[in-house]
Amino acid sequence: MIRSVVIVGGGTAGWMTASYLMAAFGDRIDVTLVESPQVKRIGVGEATFSTVRHFFDYLGLDEADWLPKCAGGYKLAIRFENWSGTGEYFYHPFERLRVVDGFSIADWWLELGDRSKPFDRSCFITSALCEAKRSPRMRDGSLFASELDGPLGRSTLAEQRAQFPYAYHFDADEVARYLADFSVKRGARHILDNVQHVAQDERGWISHVRTEAHGEIAGDLFIDCTGFRGMLINQTLGTQFQSFEDVLPNNRAVALRVPREQATDMSPYTTATAMSAGWMWTIPLFRRNGTGYVYSDQFISPEEAERELRQAAAPGQEDLQANHIRMRIGRNRDSWVKNCVAIGLSSAFVEPLESTGIFFIQHGIEQLVKHFPDQRWDSDQIAAYNTRVANAVDGVKEFLVLHYKSAQRDDTPYWKEAKTRAMPAGLREKLDLSRSRLLDEETIYPYFHGFESYSWNAMNLGLGHLPRTAPPALKHLDPGNALAEFARIRSEAEEMVAALPSCYEYLAGING
Numbered sequence: 001m002i003r004s005v006v007i008v009g010g011g012t013a014g015w016m017t018a019s020y021l022m023a024a025f026g027d028r029i030d031v032t033l034v035e036s037p038q039v040k041r042i043g044v045g046e047a048t049f050s051t052v053r054h055f056f057d058y059l060g061l062d063e064a065d066w067l068p069k070c071a072g073g074y075k076l077a078i079r080f081e082n083w084s085g086t087g088e089y090f091y092h093p094f095e096r097l098r099v100v101d102g103f104s105i106a107d108w109w110l111e112l113g114d115r116s117k118p119f120d121r122s123c124f125i126t127s128a129l130c131e132a133k134r135s136p137r138m139r140d141g142s143l144f145a146s147e148l149d150g151p152l153g154r155s156t157l158a159e160q161r162a163q164f165p166y167a168y169h170f171d172a173d174e175v176a177r178y179l180a181d182f183s184v185k186r187g188a189r190h191i192l193d194n195v196q197h198v199a200q201d202e203r204g205w206i207s208h209v210r211t212e213a214h215g216e217i218a219g220d221l222f223i224d225c226t227g228f229r230g231m232l233i234n235q236t237l238g239t240q241f242q243s244f245e246d247v248l249p250n251n252r253a254v255a256l257r258v259p260r261e262q263a264t265d266m267s268p269y270t271t272a273t274a275m276s277a278g279w280m281w282t283i284p285l286f287r288r289n290g291t292g293y294v295y296s297d298q299f300i301s302p303e304e305a306e307r308e309l310r311q312a313a314a315p316g317q318e319d320l321q322a323n324h325i326r327m328r329i330g331r332n333r334d335s336w337v338k339n340c341v342a343i344g345l346s347s348a349f350v351e352p353l354e355s356t357g358i359f360f361i362q363h364g365i366e367q368l369v370k371h372f373p374d375q376r377w378d379s380d381q382i383a384a385y386n387t388r389v390a391n392a393v394d395g396v397k398e399f400l401v402l403h404y405k406s407a408q409r410d411d412t413p414y415w416k417e418a419k420t421r422a423m424p425a426g427l428r429e430k431l432d433l434s435r436s437r438l439l440d441e442e443t444i445y446p447y448f449h450g451f452e453s454y455s456w457n458a459m460n461l462g463l464g465h466l467p468r469t470a471p472p473a474l475k476h477l478d479p480g481n482a483l484a485e486f487a488r489i490r491s492e493a494e495e496m497v498a499a500l501p502s503c504y505e506y507l508a509g510i511n512g
């Protein structure tokens with residue numbers, strides 16, 4: 001029996017893992033988390049994916065309780081600004097495309113749509129909620145899409161059937177603190193100490209970690225949550241890290257926490273604004289915005305990037321402290337090696353575009369529970385875990401490269417180079433295909449990676465990478481149903497905008 005689990009690292013990854021294991025197994029296992037008081041957490045990671053609610057519901061947490069304690073806000077979409085030309089923008093929402101007479105409403109938009117109105121504002125209702133900065137919840141707390149309301153219980157990503165309409169923005173440090181409290185109350189042991197050495201037995205398996213003040217901490221299973229340094233998985237076990245820099249060259253970021261001028265002016269979306277050598281995130285939390293510039297240092301220096309970020313996000317606020325971060329982009333060949341599983345930045349990271357870091361953590365933990373070992377350490381189970389984790393990361397990698405390939409900008413050396421840069425095998429075929437028709441579930445990256453075909457199409461169409469024509473069959477179909485559906489989308493959006501409170505107003509209510 002595997003009884004004792006030792007987690008090294010107390011960032012979002014460490015505490016999400018500890019809390020999930022406590023919720024799953026309770027006192028049937030012993031969980032110890034060792035966290036260094038000297039090595040700071042990465043301090044970013046504020047935007048999530050809509051599926052993160054499976055995680056919070058699995059823990060039995062109530063959004064109205066934890067969200068205000070973590071300075072949280074809502075995220076209905078990502079708004080992409082200036083990716084196709086200055087001043088243009090579109091939304092990539094958490095909303096599936098409707099289907100009319102067997103064809104996606106996006107196909108019908110290509111055939112019938114008013115091209116003076118962008119695709120996203122014709123085909124999704126979420127775009128209207130974003131434009132009006134609405135909360136997805138009514139004043140009484142009910143969700144605007146009432147059929148999707150209610151807790152999910154102990155379900156996992158694999159049980160996601162419907163598209164839930166929002167994700168969260170939150171302060172990553174506060175979430176770590178909240179989950180630490182949750183874990184410790186349920187019996188997890190928390191040790192604040194520096195791990196100095198990771199000891200291996202004669203087979204090379206990890207036997208214990210040695211700390212400065214608490215001596216040796218032994219365990220059966222070790223989880224590496226030490227961030228980009230990968231202290232256990234890479235530094236000790238020597239697992240190969242496969243870089244994605246050939247296709248995703250952004251290797252640095254600079255972040256600023258910016259007080260919002262008007263607290264009430266709170267957007268329910270993340271903004272990703274194209275910059276001269278990368279892009280900038282704006283993440284509205286309850287009392288401030290998280291902002292950051294993700295860039296490649298082949299094209300801009302850290303000092304220039306900080307200057308460009310300050311100009312765009314915080315003009316005149318020179319006193320704000322900038323956080324410069326080097327990023328390790330790629331994944332371990334295997335995230336589970338011997339008795340060590342890497343979760344979080346120690347496992348994989350594909351830059352923050354589309355906010356997938358916390359999604360990878362959630363996926364990794366769920367898969368760990370599904371493949372939890374016993375004393376046989378079944379190598380087939382370990383291999384299956386590694387394949388699932390690698391597939392999810394590789395799918396997101398392809399999807400992110402599509403953003404740069406389909407973007408219409410070529411006004412700086414960075415954006416020019418993006419057009420000629422290498423791309424993952426398989427993406428070229430998909431991009432060629434998407435010149436003649438929209439992508440569907442069979443033509444996007446074939447393994448679970450968190451994104452459905454609607455996301456791939458929302459990005460291509462939003463970025464201006466359109467099929468040459470609508471499907472010829474539509475010319476032989478009666479357009480009446482499609483026209484009625486466009487009208488329904490418009491009227492539903494108007495009704496929701498009228499009925500829902502602003503994002504700030506609703507959150508102010510639950511913040512007391």
Ligand SMILES: Cc1cc2nc3c(=O)[nH]c(=O)nc-3n(C[C@H](O)[C@H](O)[C@H](O)COP(=O)(O)OP(=O)(O)OC[C@H]3O[C@@H](n4cnc5c(N)ncnc54)[C@H](O)[C@@H]3O)c2cc1C
Nearest residue numbers: 009010011012013036042045047195226227344345357358
């Ligand atoms: C620029 C940037 C932006 C991002 N934005 C997003 C986003 O919007 N959405 C999203 O989902 N994800 C995002 N991410 C990813 C997200 O930040 C991470 O997935 C998440 O914070 C998890 O980090 P972590 O816990 O793996 O590592 P860290 O936060 O780095 O934590 C490492 C932990 O290990 C401990 N440690 C290290 N060495 C030792 C030692 N010797 N002994 C004991 N403890 C030790 C540290 O004390 C710390 O507690 C972003 C990442 C970056 C770099």
